[in-house]
Amino acid sequence: MIPLPPLDAHAHVDLAISSSELENLGAVVMIATRSLEDFKVVQDRKDLVSVWGVGCHPSLVGVQKAFNKAEFRLALKKTPFVAEVGLDGSSRVSLESQTETLQSILQEVCQQPRIISLHSYGATTMLVEVLKQEGVRPGRILHWWLGDEAETAEMLRLGCYFSVNYSMVRSSGVWSQIPLNRILLETDHPSGDRFSVRPRQPGSVIDIEAVLASKFGLTPNEIRLQCWRNFVEIVDSTETQAMMPIPVQRMIAAVRSAAK
Secondary structure, eight states, X not given: OOOOOOEEEEEOOOTTOOHHHHHTTOSEEEEOOSSHHHHHHHTTOOOSSEEEOBOOOTXXXXXXXXXXXXXHHHHGXXXXXXXXXXXXXXXXXXXXXXXXXXXXXXXXXXXXXXXXXXXXXXXXXXXXXXXXXXXXXTTEEEETOOOOHXXXXXXXXXXOEEEEOHHHHTSOSGGGGSOGGGEEEOOOTTTTTTTSXXXXXXXXXXHHHHHHHHHHTOOHHHHHHHHHHHHHHHHHHHTOGGGSOHHHHHHHHHHHHHTO
């Protein structure tokens, strides 16, 4: 099997970054945007190893007010990835309004399945309730999850995956109850990698791989392969492989073939 690069399931990147700069990261990066307007700037890019998501960040008042369901529906046709969306308990936008927006997004993703990275800062209990109403659905990744043990168990029951960053794994926490077959890695650059080893950049997940390798009694390469397998399961469940960049499609196919 071809050597697999690091896989970063959630990062924030300057919209004006060049394709060559992204390729020089040496990683596959799933990039979250803040809004439909941000996504419009990047929706026609043809990056080889990066995937730009369409987002509606729950903490941004203007972004939440500007959300348009019809525009979001159209944006889904141009990306396999929805990020960053969710709920934020510290936002000046009411949780009621945030929930209405998120439910609209989830309804659209139900019709057009996509990989979806969900924000839940200060609102884990509310997000559990929203997802329980929807039932088990493919493609859900809980980004920087800080829920308690009971909430985490419920999210596992609902089929969710979890993207963990170095700020999470550098201390003990509920993340340690997540089974390896539900884990992806993220930098959440530039926030989640503030305590990471240098270089602090999208795709730099080697330090997280090392922590997980120690926890699960595996090598870092085995952790990377398992995270790729988890990613492939999500891609398959959402039927989004054809929307990925061609080199990423080849990596997905290689991981799938190696598992047979």
